[in-house]
Amino acid sequence: MARILAVDDDTAILEMVEAILGKDGHFVTKACGMHEIDMEKLNAYDLILLDIMMPETDGFALCSKIRRLVDCPVLFLTAKTEESSLVKGLALGADDYICKPFGVMELRARISAHLRRERREHSVKMAVGGVCFHLSSKQAVIDDKEIPLTRAEYEICEFLARNRGQVFSKEQILEKVFGFDSESNDSTITTHIKNIRMKFSGFNCMPIKTVWGIGYKWEE
Amino acid sequence: MARILAVDDDTAILEMVEAILGKDGHFVTKACGMHEIDMEKLNAYDLILLDIMMPETDGFALCSKIRRLVDCPVLFLTAKTEESSLVKGLALGADDYICKPFGVMELRARISAHLRRERREHSVKMAVGGVCFHLSSKQAVIDDKEIPLTRAEYEICEFLARNRGQVFSKEQILEKVFGFDSESNDSTITTHIKNIRMKFSGFNCMPIKTVWGIGYKWEE
DNA sequence: TTTAATCTTCATCAAATCTTCATTTTTCCC
């Protein structure tokens, strides 16, 4: 059904979560802490469950990092019941906050609701066609061959691919990719797009489409 | 910020919700029960808050009906704390379940999280008749096929569709769509309408109707 | 410091889009 990443320092909880969600047909990957997570492969999950209190990195910090990399639902599953903690968690980009001890049925229902919503909204989206982004090394790869993108070119590609299907104006791309305080000219983006296209054309691949009068998008 | 529909039979709760969410810049529409909801205008809301125990229709039934009509997040806000009730609510298509008495901060945080997610995943859409408008990318779609409208054509369509049933003169359309300071000729609108109709006719669809002597309208 | 790579800007060209207008068609009213 869905691929779920569960992060908790308590192995017993991980086992339990796996047992519960496994029955619903989900495939649960267990991680005992941040060191067990391959941040480059977060794309592989449909939903992430996070504990807050963990020895190395705490769940809040982890949540921020995750949210910067992927868009899938992130749910806290924690013993911290204070409202302030819930508020902080959700403010960091999480989608839900479930307190331990949780009801088995509640956990299942909430996870189903989040997955259902993901499908409801996301149904049109598909995998980024053929292009693989190595987030840490900032390289784009097609068929195991690297496309020699410069840093700016890579950032633009990754941003558009991450939000594939959506159209962004040059101003938006400047702001989102280079920061709101970028004082660059729109033509910078135009030129980067041109160069990106040139490099991709060598791979018989043209993922960035112009939407006249509006902007650019990564084709779905 | 967002348009929120709150449904509860207890006026005091509605007032409180309005006060809390109003401070965050949201616009809250209050409904004391099902009879006060115009089911055909659910599109107008970004998020819906539902009580469960209400005299006429109960919240569960209402949730099912709503879910059949629109995709926006639906949150239960209820005094029913049993897990079975939560499970039922989420199973019916709701996205969250908040128990009364709720923490003010929790309510705000959860609502923000849902709205954020909606923006993150969903380039906002508006469906009118068989036509779906992708607001952010300014594209119109019928049966998953894109209608290649130019920017001006799209703006006119979206405006008329948003106010479907109402008739607008060419002057009004010019003013509303291109700004009060537009110095264009009326014939510009005539021509745009012509081109829009040509493009829609390929889809066996003719949503813009001429009202002789008055203007144009999007058919209901 | 020198060199190379990358980023940014700009002028120019081509294409898509917008606007206008003369002409034809439709509608309304007598």
Next chain:
DNA sequence: GGGAAAAATGAAGATTTGATGAAGATTAAA
């Protein structure tokens, strides 16, 4: 039906927008 007003049509010109190629500025590397 006839005439006037309104709208539809088709095509040409004006305008806007994006693509392109090249040069200068900036940054990073040697």
